[in-house]
Amino acid sequence: MSVESKKPREACCSKLKLFLASMAFVYFAKAFCGAYMKSSITQIERRFDIPSSLIGVIDGSFEMGNLLVIAFVSYFGAKLHRPRLIAIGCLIMAAGSFLIALPHLFQGLYKYETSVSHSKDVNSTENILPCLSNHSMTDADETPDLEARTACEKAAGSSMWIYVFLGNMLRGIGETPIMPLGVSYLDDFSREENTPFYLACIHTVGILGPMFGFMLGSFLAKIYVDIGSVDLDSVTINHKDSRWVGAWWLGFIVTGTVILLSSIPLWFLPKALPKQGQEQSQSKSTELATVAEQENFLPEENQEHEEKEKPVTFQELAKDFIPSLKRLFRNSIYSLMILTYLVSVNGFIGMITFKPKYLEQIYGQSASKAIFLIGILNLPAVALGIITGGFVLKRFKLGIIGAARVSITASFGSFCLLASQVFIHCENADVAGLTISYQGAPQVSYNQQTLLSQCNIGCSCSMKHWDPVCANNGMTYASPCLAGCQTSTGTGKEMVFHNCTCIGEMMTPDMNMSAVLGQCPRKNDCDHTFKIYMALSVLGSFISACGGTPGYIVLLRSIQQDLKSLALGMQTLIVRTLGGIPPPIYFGALIDRTCLKWGTKLCGGRGACRLYDADAFRMTFMGLITGLYFLSNMLWGGLYLTIVKRQKKLALRNQAKENGLEGNRVVNGHANIHIAKNKEDTDRESTI
Secondary structure, three states, X not given: OHHHHHHHHHHHHHHHHHHHHHHHHXXXXXXXXXXXXXXXXXXXXXXXXXXXXXXXXXXXXXXXXXXXXXXXXXXXXXXXXXXXXXXXXXXXXXXXXXXXXXXXXXXXXOOOOOOOOOOOOOOOOOOOOOXXXXXXXXXXXXXXXXXXXHHHHHHHOOOOHHHHHHHHHHHHHHHOOHHHHHHHHHHHHOOOOOHHHHHHHHHHHHHHHHHHHHHHHHHHHOOXXXXXXXXXXXXXXXXXXXXXXXXXXXXXXXXXXXXXXXXXXXXXXXXXXXXXXXXXXXXXXXXXXXXXXXXXXXXXXXOOOOOOEOOOOHHHHHHHHHHHHHHHHHOHHHHHHHHHHHHHHHHHHHHHHHXXXXXXXXXXXXXXXXXXXXXXXXXXXXXXXXXXXXHHHHHHOOOHHHHHHHHHHHHHHHHHHHHHHOOOOOOOOOEEOOOEXXXXXXXXXXXXXXXXXXXXXXXXXXXXXXXXXXXXXXXXXXXXXXXXOOEEEOOXXXXXXXXXXXXXXXXXXXXXOOEEEOOOOOOXXXXXXXXXXXXXXXXXXXXXXXXXXXXXXXXXXXOOHHHHHHHXXXXXXXXXXXXXXXXXXXXXXXXXXXXXXXXXXXXXXXXXXXXXXXXXXXXHHXXXXXXXXXXXXXXXXXXXXXXXXXXXXXXXXXHHHHHHHHHHHHHHOOHHHHHHHHHHHHHHHHHO
């Protein structure tokens, strides 16, 4: 008998473990793809020549897709074949990833804006004349008529960012069933004591996804977008240039393939499995049925056949939904918790979306290095913080007040470190006519006319082009023409410009009047400042993450048992709607206001920003994040006081109940209690 009963249990465990491994792979794949999307934001912005506000809309389309189907999937998904629904979701996510990469095939080669034309004659000593005496450069400034511009945009495929928007929305739709259906399937068929361990395994593997996603983004950001289709020697920009676009599309093919592979095992899993530890499942199902009958919130279950549920009409569900919702939001702790989460998530999403751009513009880091550092330093710190928070809770066996204290301490500590980062920065890059005058006097100008000076006024330069060159005096000029350069030698990235009249206005006797392609590197002390910033950023990420698990425990323990599913569903809905979609849009719009030099599209019109006012960018970006986290801390303070007050009330109520019960026992005159009490008193007296 014992041998026969053991066989099905082993089969059950093997299938459950297969599902566990599959879910871990799916969690890794979705996190891998999501992190890669975040790391590619800058590349997509440059490739489609769009502003940060529009890239924010594209980034928010994932949450839009998620919200379109979350209610439908959460309700109907539990009644259908859950593993196959998750597999279908993975297929949709993979299709979304491939759709995002699709514009690369139809858009043609990337043509970055440049003011120079280069000859193929390598032996030529004077290839071009950047400083022109005729008006051929200013002809480029003339805006083409509407018909010509429409035809040009159609040929260039400048509106193909819509495919990225729709693909990211498909990713959001496909991701929806993974968490609710996967967790519920695991919880239904595993032992109650095993579920937390299984979930921890899934999330631990899932944490690796963002690290790999950012590392892939960093690697591909160094590879030119049209790799294999162009002669790289003819490309005059490198991966540090603000016009450079990496092979962003290749990453979406890789992530889409990984998601596709993760769906395969799920097709072979059954709709239901035998419960681990069958003897425990009976008591659990009976207990659930009792709660359902008492609260009239869940449909009644047949104890003999758990899978066969009586059909519940929409009217019956709707009738109880509104009262349950009212009960939920009358809970002041829950309402304050949602508001606190909402504010902090706004700050976090805005920060993670535009942090690579911030590191690039404020500290002069390349997009590739910025993405790599976030993936290799910040994300592991977050993972370690989450584990540490959970360990502290378990080690000290903290209740709701203890968990709230840990969470508010972590929140305040990370806020202090974040506030200090506002004051750590490098100086603006020295760009003639934009951040500094041609004579070296500090200035910040959004006016194109300041790009002109006595040294280049006869050159007939275009003021729209951004083709920076670095002079020996450490100053960057917006183009070789605006630097007043007369001749050039070399080809591609090795091109050198000579006899630049504007360099002569700010040079020492031992310098020559030549310039090379690309922006000048920042001053030496900027590297030291950047290291301090990254150390504070990593420490802040760790401390902030330490409060994540305790905060979640506070949320779970502050709501009634029968409202728990509804509470978590509403939290997901509200936080994703108001915390996931708006931040990239309004952060992007505010960042756009700090742009000093906009790029020019191939067909005319404003493209992506090439250079920001670093001080204005820093104050806008860090100021907004700090403000949101400050508000979050204020809400945490109010929340903590509310929790303490409620716990005191509960303690007094419990004490009153105990006293009342004792009184009732005395009145009812239970002799055995009185005898026991007298015996206890006698024993106590004899002991004394």
